[in-house]
Amino acid sequence: MVSVATAGVRIPVPSHGAEVGGGPSPAPARRRWPRSRALVAGGAGLAALGFFIASALNSGSVYYLTIGELRAKGDTIQNQRVRVAGHVTPGTIERAGSLLRFTALDRATSQQLPVVYRGVIPDAFNEEAEVVVEGKLTQGGTFEATTLLAKCPSKFEGTT
Numbered sequence: 001m002v003s004v005a006t007a008g009v010r011i012p013v014p015s016h017g018a019e020v021g022g023g024p025s026p027a028p029a030r031r032r033w034p035r036s037r038a039l040v041a042g043g044a045g046l047a048a049l050g051f052f053i054a055s056a057l058n059s060g061s062v063y064y065l066t067i068g069e070l071r072a073k074g075d076t077i078q079n080q081r082v083r084v085a086g087h088v089t090p091g092t093i094e095r096a097g098s099l100l101r102f103t104a105l106d107r108a109t110s111q112q113l114p115v116v117y118r119g120v121i122p123d124a125f126n127e128e129a130e131v132v133v134e135g136k137l138t139q140g141g142t143f144e145a146t147t148l149l150a151k152c153p154s155k156f157e158g159t160t
Helices: 035-060 067-077
Strands: 002-006 009-013 063-066 082-088 094-096 099-106 111-118 130-137 143-150
Touching (some): 063 067, 067 082, 067 099, 067 111, 111 130
Parallel strands (some): 063 082, 111 143
Antiparallel strands (some): 002 009, 082 099, 082 130, 094 099, 099 111
8 A cells, every 4th residue: 555645644545566665465366166166076087987997898898608608599699799619620620811610619518610710810729729719600600700719738738
């Protein structure tokens, strides 16, 4: 505040900026979010993150079945993406360029599944190899695999 003297009377006049002889004027007050708004915003962010993580996990999940379980589901499983485990039936491997045909065997039920696969064939794939194929069952009963995984035989398996 600055005072102005007029006819011996001092009248206070507000000043803009620093006062004469005084220090700097106080900084204007900043508006702060109330704590409840910050908690709501943080909660909404965590909920969105959780939703995106759950969506990513669900889109990548695929059912894992044995050949017997696949056959038991019948037509209800057709054109759905599934994983099926089995063993390569000896004498059924046919290769034609990038096309591979073989029959997978469920040793527990002796059920077989014809498989067609196009792509890179794993080094461990051979007669009687344990395999997991991922793909879809067609109406004709052939499994069209988009992924072929072959289990490597263990060095420590005993001979029979």
